[in-house]
Amino acid sequence: MNKKSAYILYSLFLILLCSVTIQSAEKKICHYCSEKIIKAPISANGYYFHNKHFICERCQSRIKGSTYYFENEKFYDDSCYQIIHLIYCAYCNKEVNGRYTTYNEKSYHKECYDIVSFFPCAYCNTNITDSYITFENKNYHDSCYTNKVALRCSLCSEVISEDYIYDRYKNNYHESHIQDSKKCEYCGGYFNNTTQKKGLSYIDGRGICLTCAEDAISEISEVKPLLIEVNEMLQSYQLDIPLNKVSVHLVNKTELDELVNYTISNPQGFTIFYQEKNVFGVTLKRDINIYLLNGVPKLSMIKIIAHEFNHVWQGLHSPKDVEAPFCEGSCNYVAYLILQQYPDDYAFFLIERLFKDPDLDYGEGFRRVVEFVKEQGYSSWIKRLKKDKTFPSGY
Numbered sequence: 001m002n003k004k005s006a007y008i009l010y011s012l013f014l015i016l017l018c019s020v021t022i023q024s025a026e027k028k029i030c031h032y033c034s035e036k037i038i039k040a041p042i043s044a045n046g047y048y049f050h051n052k053h054f055i056c057e058r059c060q061s062r063i064k065g066s067t068y069y070f071e072n073e074k075f076y077d078d079s080c081y082q083i084i085h086l087i088y089c090a091y092c093n094k095e096v097n098g099r100y101t102t103y104n105e106k107s108y109h110k111e112c113y114d115i116v117s118f119f120p121c122a123y124c125n126t127n128i129t130d131s132y133i134t135f136e137n138k139n140y141h142d143s144c145y146t147n148k149v150a151l152r153c154s155l156c157s158e159v160i161s162e163d164y165i166y167d168r169y170k171n172n173y174h175e176s177h178i179q180d181s182k183k184c185e186y187c188g189g190y191f192n193n194t195t196q197k198k199g200l201s202y203i204d205g206r207g208i209c210l211t212c213a214e215d216a217i218s219e220i221s222e223v224k225p226l227l228i229e230v231n232e233m234l235q236s237y238q239l240d241i242p243l244n245k246v247s248v249h250l251v252n253k254t255e256l257d258e259l260v261n262y263t264i265s266n267p268q269g270f271t272i273f274y275q276e277k278n279v280f281g282v283t284l285k286r287d288i289n290i291y292l293l294n295g296v297p298k299l300s301m302i303k304i305i306a307h308e309f310n311h312v313w314q315g316l317h318s319p320k321d322v323e324a325p326f327c328e329g330s331c332n333y334v335a336y337l338i339l340q341q342y343p344d345d346y347a348f349f350l351i352e353r354l355f356k357d358p359d360l361d362y363g364e365g366f367r368r369v370v371e372f373v374k375e376q377g378y379s380s381w382i383k384r385l386k387k388d389k390t391f392p393s394g395y
Contacts, residue, residue: 033053065078290308300350
């Protein structure tokens with residue numbers, strides 16, 4: 001082969017080689033722009049790129065040099081990869097170097113974790129590291145809540161996890177005990193004598209728990225000091241009565257129901273005021289009898305006495321046939337004045353009952369008197385009670 005033929009053959013080889021290289025390049029598709037790559041591609045992790053499209057995911061600049069990182073199908077240059085993998089403390093927001101603690105998918109310096117990891121139980125004040133219970137915006141170990149904090153029924157001692165009822169002593173009860181237990185008339189609690197909460201049943205059907213029964217008034221000799229005590233307090237309100245002209249009797253519920261002729265629901269007391277005058281207005285005969293329900297706690301008895309004493313006062317000073325809401329509401333207002341003199345939880349409980357009483361005469365009438373006195377003054381109420389039979393307009 002001569003020199004000319006060899007040169008021609010070599011030229012044909014170069015043309016063929018370039019053609020194959022170009023054809024090979026034309027088959028590559030840029031992973032960034034999805035266009036064909038004409039010139040020599042950049043190959044990385046099975047992907048091809050135009051030279052200008054081999055870009056860092058974080059800074060969007062062309063990756064230069066031979067070092068790059070491939071993670072989650074994304075490419076990063078060396079500096080950006082180091083930045084995105086820095087760990088910052090979830091408590092102080094500063095960079096974490098060296099050993100660290102991860103909790104709930106967050107990273108902490110050791111000293112920062114010691115701060116945030118103290119999750120104290122509101123009962124025992126030791127750290128909660130396991131499941132816990134939140135009650136009334138406080139956190140408790142399961143055991144602390146169940147054994148020390150959870151509401152428990154005063155009858156069956158089981159945990160109360162649903163709606164419940166309670167009495168004035170802050171005892172709590174499952175609502176189901178309304179059906180299987182007896183209710184104390186004087187604190188709203190329940191007892192059944194098969195559990196720790198016990199009580200008594202009077203012959204007239206009333207129930208009373210042993211706590212309320214401790215100072216229950218059952219003898220007339222126990223009543224007499226209370227009559228004097230209440231009447232002395234009423235003197236400061238100009239509402240005292242001639243106690244020596246009044247006869248007081250203790251009766252059970254059955255007897256009291258008969259006295260009121262079953263016209264009053266759950267009566268606590270009853271006053272019979274009889275007065276006979278001649279044509280000149282001179283009193284010829286006066287007969288005053290107060291009947292009080294026996295077996296009630298001392299403060300309840302004081303409330304009843306104050307109420308009935310105002311019936312006597314109205315009999316002496318008010319017109320006849322005062323309308324029931326004004327009459328009974330005023331009597332309950334006097335009971336309210338007397339109960340306020342006793343700094344006792346039970347007195348507050350009885351006052352609360354007065355304000356919540358749904359009865360139109362005893363409850364609504366009382367609240368109307370309170371509103372009248374609040375706006376017009378105490379002396380205006382006394383004057384009204386002496387000369388009028390009902391509330392003024394607007395009350």
